[in-house]
Amino acid sequence: MNYKTEDNVLSAFGGESKANRRYVIFAEKAEKEGYPQVARLFRAVAEAENVHARNHLNAVDSIGTTKDNLFAASLGEQEEYKRMYPNFIEIADRERNDRAKRSFEWANKVEEIHHGYFEEALKAVRADKQLEEVTYYVCQVCGNTIKGQPPEKCPICGASASAFKEVE
Template structure:
């Protein structure tokens, strides 16, 4: 693919991906405010944005076999842990942005776990096996991720157990 088209599709993928998430967040807010039909509209269009992003991603040729995809995920999580979030945290601290510091710390701590989980999965896939993964739980406040039974309180943000979402 020629450079300008590649650049355009990558920008479109980023934009569609952000729109997808933005609309899901808007849907939660509309639901909280008692507008279920507006929430449904946001969710439906978020799905359309996901379709667009998926089409762009596949056209770019970035979708590989599971081992390659896990390697890419490990690389992304490692970059966030080792470079991106430490740099962002330093700026937020320098500028005394407490909310940003908290959000960045939550993400940084969760990304460390994600990288390790992906690494474990990649080892299994590379040996021709599916990863042995139990129930996964995610803290809905900070994104802390674990396997098995969720703790009484989140070790990152202190949220109670009922804030965890389970993935069986």
């Protein structure tokens, strides 16, 4: 594949991925405002954007083995919590944008947790072992990801246990 085409495919992947997430969030807002059909439309288009993103990644053979994918995910999370978010936090603090700073701080802490989970999974896959079966819960306030039953209070943002959503 030509370099420009590969760049275009990866750019399209980024755009489709962002649109997917944006539309999922828009759907939640439409539901809260009493527009269930608009919410359904947003969810349908979000699913289509997900299909586009998957097709784009497949077009450049960017989906590796589980081992490759875990390694890439681990490196990505590490980059975020060690470099990206600390820089973003510093800038938000300097610009006195407390909401952005808090969002970055929460994400930074959670990305470190994700890095640990991916490293654990990578170690298991390299040893040709399965991960222990657990249920994951995600805090809907800060994104904290917990194995097993959620705590009474999220250690990152302080939300109650009811803020955690079980992941299937």
